[in-house]
Amino acid sequence: MANVISDETIEYVGILAKLELSEEEKEQAKKDMGSMLDYIDKLNELDTSGVEPMSHVFPVHNVFREDVVANGNVREKILANAPKEKDGSFVVPKTVE
């Protein structure tokens, strides 16, 4: 495998991805990511100098609209989906000491 993924890289990607992997999962992820990157390195065979990166196939532009409420009040229904709610708010662990 040409791409060897270090423990530090997996640790760092875990932070970016907000994922907590077990030791076993980390080993598997190192292997999987390495072989995926080996495969993706095939793109380096292509000369893309001078080619503009294409994020969208059509020249789409941001769509603006007036900031007016178009839907009704569905607060109760939205809160019904919350894992934890209290007094009309989402409950999260304490974030400020």
Add this chain to the structure above:
Amino acid sequence: MDLMQLTAVELGKKIKNKEITVKECVEAALAQIDAVEGQIHSFVTMDREGALKKAEEVQAKIDSGELTGPLAGVPVAIKDNMCTEGLLTTCSSKILYNFVPTYTSEAVLNLEKAGAVIIGKTNMDEFAMGSTTETSAFGPTKNPWNTDHVPGGSSGGSCTAVAAEEVPYALGSDTGGSIRQPSSFCGVVGIKPTYGTVSRYGLIAYGSSLDQIGPVAKDVTDCATILEAIASYDPKDSTSVQREEYDFTSALVDDVKGLRIGIPRDYFGEGLDEEVKTAVLGAAKALEEKGAIVEEFDLSLVEYAIPAYYVIASAEASSNLARFDGVKYGYRTEAYEGLHNMYKKSRSEGFGPEVKRRIMLGSFVLSSGYYDAYYLKALRTKALIKQTFDKAFEKYDVILGPAAPTTAPKLGDSLSDPIKMYLGDIYTISVNLAGLPGLSMPCGIDSKGLPIGVQMIGDCFKEKNIIRAAFAFEQTRTYQRPVMAGKGAE
């Protein structure tokens, strides 16, 4: 009579002519579901009561003349990544195991306006990441032609529900082939429209620049009719395109004289099953005999589509799936210490292995130091791939090839080797990268008794060319159904 053997348009006509009621139609679907669902598992959620209630409402509107369209009263199944107000929407993931949307996706809303009756939500690969419907958190779906085989994916449940005649039609979504490949494996017809044609509002995003919703049905007429119903310009989707026309059914003509069809040599090389190759070339021959001009050509860059796709789709997925954090909806872990630990544990326990694999890869290719080398490189490759198609469509109206290199693999065979599974999408993925419309339809049965699909690709906004070719080819065949179909009517 076996109602479920009919197409959606045929059922719609019978309802309109008062030969059958909407309720009878819904009951026929439910009877077939009772007969076969235990063997194939097309659905994550069923809505029997809702469907029967809706049947009455729709019947009243048909009787009063308020609903007159071709799909009024016809039952439908919806892939479980499209939000449906008040009806569980899971994306086949544990992280959304209890999510009840407060609004309905635009495509489904368009169907409801046309008088559709939703029977339930279909199983899929978790967050549409997979090619077999085996990564669903709620267990795999099985192929109605042979339950030892996968149905393909990620819209596996939508395609099995149609093939096994549990519903006359369904909606799927296609990010890298997720409508066309399972349609091919299940012997049904599926269309991925031009990017921007069907609103993505309410479609739970995977790879936003690639995702498109499309129809799955038993024939081309149904697909064109359904597409006409769901396609719309929607200001709520910033990538929605205002098309010049939304007519697709006028292309349902048995005439391909002068239609220029290109066969990319690079789609018929190593890795393609001989039986698939023979059947697909047979479809080209049939169209040639009807007067189409068929020519071989070199498309080029085919082998670069998959690596570019996995960079782009994973990058977009890592960003799109950041919203699942156990705060506002879905799964939250039992025990945690502080906010960040709660996020991490909820996500790690809520997502399955394939989803985590792609989020990790996506986070990596977007991280500083690697962004240029991987993400921008993939976007540049995408631009080159688009150019090769632009060039091809200067010469051809339709590009014809296989939808997948093989027929449906056995359950369990694909997940052991992710790259091998990814390679199965070689003929479908570039179509998403270039935003093109593509269609898969049955063109034969292999020696194992499994359906083979042919793919027809058109230029952007030229769905009519592929619909015309597909309709003409369909006239040369009779629709074949798995033995399982028709059980509910016995």
